[in-house]
Amino acid sequence: MTLASIGSHSALDVAYGASAYGLRNLVITERGREKTYARYYRKQTDPPRGCVDETLELDAFADILQPEVQAQLLARNVLFVPNRSFEVYLHERYSYDRIEAEMLVPFFGNRRLLRAEERDEADNQYALLARAGIRHPRTFASPAAIDTLVMVKAAHAVVSFERAFFLCSSPDEYERQSQRLLAAGMVTEDGLGTARIEEYALGPSVNLNFFWSPLLGELELLGTDTRRQTNLDGLRALPPGQLEAAAAIAVRMEEAGHIATTLTESMLEKAFDLGERFVQAAREANPPGVIGPFALQCIIVAGPPKGFVVYDVSLRIPGSPGTRYTPYSAYRWGTDRSVGERIAQEVVLARDTERLAEILT
Numbered sequence: 001m002t003l004a005s006i007g008s009h010s011a012l013d014v015a016y017g018a019s020a021y022g023l024r025n026l027v028i029t030e031r032g033r034e035k036t037y038a039r040y041y042r043k044q045t046d047p048p049r050g051c052v053d054e055t056l057e058l059d060a061f062a063d064i065l066q067p068e069v070q071a072q073l074l075a076r077n078v079l080f081v082p083n084r085s086f087e088v089y090l091h092e093r094y095s096y097d098r099i100e101a102e103m104l105v106p107f108f109g110n111r112r113l114l115r116a117e118e119r120d121e122a123d124n125q126y127a128l129l130a131r132a133g134i135r136h137p138r139t140f141a142s143p144a145a146i147d148t149l150v151m152v153k154a155a156h157a158v159v160s161f162e163r164a165f166f167l168c169s170s171p172d173e174y175e176r177q178s179q180r181l182l183a184a185g186m187v188t189e190d191g192l193g194t195a196r197i198e199e200y201a202l203g204p205s206v207n208l209n210f211f212w213s214p215l216l217g218e219l220e221l222l223g224t225d226t227r228r229q230t231n232l233d234g235l236r237a238l239p240p241g242q243l244e245a246a247a248a249i250a251v252r253m254e255e256a257g258h259i260a261t262t263l264t265e266s267m268l269e270k271a272f273d274l275g276e277r278f279v280q281a282a283r284e285a286n287p288p289g290v291i292g293p294f295a296l297q298c299i300i301v302a303g304p305p306k307g308f309v310v311y312d313v314s315l316r317i318p319g320s321p322g323t324r325y326t327p328y329s330a331y332r333w334g335t336d337r338s339v340g341e342r343i344a345q346e347v348v349l350a351r352d353t354e355r356l357a358e359i360l361t
Contacts, residue, residue, distance in 0.1 A: 001023055001024070001077050001078075002076050003081055004028060004079070004080050005027065005081045005083055005317075006027075006028050006082075007027045007028055007055070008033070008089075009083040009085040009086075010083045010320075012037075012051065012340075014317070014340045015041070015051045015052045015340070016338065017340025017342070018340070019051045020340075020344060021348050022348070023344055023348070024054070025051070026053065026054045026056060026073075027054075027055050028055070028058060029056070031058070034055055056072065056073075060089075061086070062090050062092065064103075065094060065102045070105065073104075074105060078105045079105070080103065081108050081109070081343060082107060082109065082317075083317050084117075084314070087117065096114065100112060106361070107361050108346075108347065109293075110289065111361045112286050113286055116286075116315055117314070123285060125312070125313040125315070128282055128285060129313065131284065132278045132280065134278060134296075136311060137151075137198035137201055138199040139199075142197075143175070145197075146168065146169065146170055146173075146197065149168075150169065150198060150199055151165055152167075152174065152192075152196075153197075154181075154187045154191040154192050155194065156191070157185055157191060164181055164186045166178070167200060198311070202299070202301065202302070203309075204261075205299055206298050206299075207226065207296070208297075208298060208308075209222045209224065210294055210295065210296070212290045212292065213292075213346060215346060219276055219279060220332055222324075222337065222339055223322075223324060223325070223339075224262060225259060225322050225323050226258065227255065227256075228255075228256040228259060229255060230252050231251065231252045233256070235251065255319065258321075260323070260326050262326055274296055278296065288358075288361075291358075292317075294314060294315050294316070296310045297310065298310050317339055317340075318339065321339075321340075324336045324341075329342070
């Protein structure tokens with residue numbers, strides 16, 4: 001068997017995990033973006049190094065749905081591991097109905113849950129959080145209803161799968177901020193019309209990176225991390241005397257990377273409770289529910305008692321390879337384990353016990 005993924009986001013983690021558990025791997029690249037996988041991290045001998053067995057180069061990521069590409073993947077006995085880049089690049093060209101139907105190779109995970117990350121889907125992540133009874137930020141139907149500090153999440157005018165964020169605390173402030181972003185070309189009137197306006201939870205952010213194993217019937221916390229984002233991190237680092245000079249700079253929260261973080265041990269039971277409730281809600285809403293990795297992106301708000309507010313959900317492999325550098329997978333398995341390794345471990349266990357049907361869709 002060959003584990004394959006789109007050459008972006010977390011493909012190296014999948015390739016490394018496959019190699020660690022004796023499986024082959026394939027990274028599907030886009031022309032002009034192949035060097036990371038085909039050159040810098042390709043597997044070589046004497047001395048042994050690298051982790052990528054093979055690459056398949058396409059003109060565009062979305063070409064993966066073409067019949068001849070599907071035939072190549074099937075011939076390589078591929079199990080496909082979807083990541084966020086797979087979703088956004090294919091969804092620019094295809095509906096989720098077509099993606100689910102025309103990807104003929106089996107997915108590790110539940111392919112029908114990927115669409116829940118999109119905010120315009122009826123049964124989206126917010127519906128799942130509500131079903132699970134998990135606290136998430138209060139939403140506002142219109143700018144006129146704003147009565148506290150909120151974050152406005154609008155579609156980016158240039159990068160369709162990114163969002164433009166801004167903070168405000170009143171209708172008047174919303175108007176000033178939105179006009180500034182319109183003038184800068186970061187948002188459009190249509191994007192503002194469909195923007196999500198939600199209460200801004202104050203506290204440190206943490207991503208709870210879970211793994212649900214259908215084979216063991218158990219939930220694992222693989223690791224915890226937090227995001228590095230442009231230009232938010234740069235603004236945070238400004239000396240106090242320069243804050244006024246930067247007041248007119250629009251905050252950009254594009255993903256730049258992740259850093260490992262940890263929880264106080266008293267929060268772990270609350271974290272697991274969130275994960276178990278979410279798994280149950282997803283199973284009820286879209287059987288078989290979650291398979292493998294998912295993440296709840298949270299703010300820890302002040303108490304007493306301290307608590308989690310979940311502001312976003314990842315329903316596939318998260319984009320942080322650094323979760324292995326937190327202690328939680330080692331507490332469970334005896335050694336640190338990346339998300340890619342844990343996926344490969346589950347695949348091998350399913351293969352060896354003839355239970356592959358339980359982890360694939």
